[in-house]
Amino acid sequence: MKVLLSTLAATICFASTSSAFAAGADPLVTIQKKWAVCQYESKDTDNQIYCLENLIKRNEEALKQDPNRQELKVWLAINKSSLAGADGGLGALSLVKEAKALLEQVIDKAPETLNGSAFTSLGSLYYKVPGWPIGFGDDEMAEKMLRKALEINPDGIDPNYFYADFLAQDGRKKEAIQYLTKAQKAPPRADRPLADQGRQQEIAKLLGELQ
Template identity: 45%
Template sequence: MAGALLCAAAGLALPLGAGAAAVDDGVMQLQREWEVIQYQSPAQARERQFEALAAKAHQLSETYPAASAPLIWEGIIVSSWAGAKGGLGALGLAKQARSLYERAIQIDGHALDGSAYNSLGVLYYKVPGWPLGFGDKAKAAELLQKALAINPDGIDPNYFYAEYLVETHQADQAIPYLERALQAPPRAGRQIADSGRREEARQLLAKIKPR
């Protein structure tokens, strides 16, 4: 993980290698728990489960404040919690997630293959615009394209840019990105997430592709 990695325990810094390993382990655990909730838990249980997982993610972010990856995953989990919650009550969570992604980008925008840019872009096209929220389709496009430039073959940046194109009435342009998402190389240890995202890509492609 890029950036100096700090340990809050007893106010002492871990050796860099040990700190990096601890961050990696913590992030992997968050990833595993998130994908089980997102793709395998009943919909009615997700809000409560994401809320509990967000508390774990926040603890990791606070323990390693100079690492970008925990902030990214805290943002992803808080964003998912907002999605499960729904309605105007989720807007405060969306703002919280935006702040987490922005902090992650300040530390290292390239961490986790540019995931902070991608996830922040998703927020900007899913959240309502002014006066209700901070949504901004132009800002979303800018951020999603940055993520694609960093990780052009990745499943997530291709899928979400395609979804953005569909939601902004450019469905014909989304097809190659969905096809690229379906051909994306598998991510180590992310089988559940990859399977779920591929299914989402297949469903969206079937919805928009000319018969």
């Protein structure tokens, strides 16, 4: 079941690599929106990598300015994981280890941050990263983290999708379909329409493969 992090989708780069966050804008909102662009709006791997590398720099800058904001740590971990999936190679393992450390910090200090997103992200790493001796992948830990995410956010699109994806890879087809169906019915996030659209496409694709 263990695979080196699969490409999480492709992207486009920022229009201006030198621009900072818009004045007065919440950096978290900007990061979330840029990630959706990186994730879903291009199939060019080089642009995807460039986009994510720049987003990570901006995420790190925002976190330096507000080091106790746990939401920014979660998103830095997500961005590093996404870059690992896009870039692959030996550097991917160091990126996912950095992501894991950030998510563990959030879970230790503020586990309900962003509706338990740290559990969703960490759970996905545990089932996508190779196991020992290459990486830290662990199916039991994956399921534990993903189920904890669902306890905190039972109707969320992401925890239901990632648990379904885990179940599908584990050969538990009927359960996977159940959670995918629930993910399809998740309430839309008004501030993240592009992310919801992209995730719904992934849900439909996986459902099609399982049915």
